[in-house]
Amino acid sequence: MDDPLGVYVPGGRLDRQDNEIGALAGLTFAVKDLFDLEGVAKTCGSPAYAARFTEPATANAPAVATLLTAGARLTGRTVMDELAYSLTGANPHQGTPTNVDAPGRAPGGSSSGSAAAVAGGLCDFALGTDTGGSVRVPASYCGIPGLRPSHGAVPSAGAMALAPSFDTVGWFARDTEVLEAVGEHLLPLDSDGAEIGRLTIAEDAWDLAEPETARALASWQDRLRQRLTGGEAMRLAGDSGGLETWQQAFRIVQAREACDQHGAWIAESATALGSELAQRWDWARSVSDADAKAAWETVRSAAARVQALTEGGGVIALPSAPGVAPPVTADEEAWSDHRTRVLTLSCIASLSGCPQVSLPVTKLGGLPLGLGLIGPRGGDRALLAFASRLLPANQERDPGAVFDEA
Known part of the structure; x- marks a missing residue:
């Protein structure tokens, strides 16, 4: 089968359907290559992992x-x-993989x-996972729309763990109707039990966005204020030291847990990691017990703060990323700065365990920009319902926003 966008792993195309009359029959899906699929050995994007764990999943x-039982067809x-x-x-x-909405840009x-x-x-x-x-x-x-659910809402069994305190099973969809x-x-x-009704604008998160990104998304703050109380x-x-302190705490705990999950077999592996991961792994191994203990104090404080702002139907609005997708050819210096700001934004939901949806609300220079909404922990369905009302399926990719307003 053809793979014009390079999205499937080598030999990764499949055609599986368990139920032709389920509620999701007629829909196709793909899965990130860290989920167990019966009869297949996952690679987790790593020749070192594939060489170590060779047995197909049973x-x-x-x-x-669950998705196969519901009638969806698996493509690879x-x-x-x-x-x-x-x-x-x-x-x-x-x-x-090729990003069709942003040619030459990272996916x-x-x-x-x-x-x-x-x-x-x-x-x-398509299924993915979201740690950070x-x-x-x-x-x-x-x-496209994408959801990171509340931590633990979707079982992560059968998926490679990276940092279990933050790992979630999430998904992307062609529109909010399918996402929901x-x-x-x-x-x-939902365990929260409240509809989305109250808004907080995360000022320090918006400060991390590039100026043109903030301007392009600004009208959506007003749209949210028209629909919700607060604002x-x-x-x-x-x-507490700023979001940068939260980000550092996230990185430290993530690194410690990643080493717990994979340190032993990587140390014994005869197959090398890629250069980026190898450098990150060297740093991860340097995290001390004292570093991890101090970081956990920040994690707990940050989680309490975000959960308090979202419980009972609250939602926090922030950019999904600080800017549009960087060029695939960007050098390491450019990536380093962008990556830091990305992680500082995205760690907020990760630390809190709250769900976050990213919605494709506008474009800048023809390139997509997402709006992030963090909802109450255990209020995932309410968050998705609100997202569908805010950005109906028939408005995807053309939601009526002012494009290129920067």
Whole structure:
């Protein structure tokens, strides 16, 4: 089968359907190549991992099984950043999937192939995972809706773990209608129990956006204020040292947990990691017990802050990413600055355990920009319902926003 956008791993095309009359029958989906698929050995984007773990899975991951039972047709396994430990979307071993809405630009990662497949029309929705932004960032770069659910809302069994305290199973869809339909099958009933009705504008998060990005998204703050109460601009991090302190805490805990998950086998591996991951891994191994303990104090404080602002139907508005997708050819210096600001934005929902949806609300210079909405933990269905009302399926990619207003 053809793969014009390079979204599937080598030999990764599939055609599986378990139920022809299920509620999702007629919809196709792809899965990030870190989920168990019966009879297949996943690679997790890493030759080192593939060489170490060679046995095919004996059953589908629960999330995959649920979608197949609901009637969706599985099209294949998608390219991802190596071991899901990056946000660029470039895999040194399997290539960089093409971002059709931003030619020559990065698709974002680590769920790069899943996002690119949906944006390119190769499937209706796709599973990814999101630890520190790996669904929300590609959704923004590729101009499609994407959801990071509440932590633990969707079972992560059968998926490679990176940092279990932050790992979530998320998905992309061609429009908000499909995004919500998938949630009807994967998400539990809301435990928060409130509809979205109150707005907070995360001022310090908006400060991280490039000026032209902030201007292009500004009208959506007003649209949200027209629909919701509140709307005050507030600095999320308060006097806790700023969002940069939150980001550093996230990175430290993520690194410690990644080493717990993969350190032993990587140390014994005869197959080298890619250069980007190898450098990041050297840093991850340097994190001390004292560093991790101090970081956890910040994590707990940040989580309490965000959960308090969103409980009972609150939503926090922020850019999904600080700007449009960077060029694939951007040098490491440019990527480093962009990556830091991306992670500082995306770590907010990760630290809190709250759900965040990214919506393709506008474009800048013809390139997609996403609006992020963080909802109450356990209020995933309410957040998706609100997103569908805010950006109906028939307005996807042309929502009536003023394009290129910067």
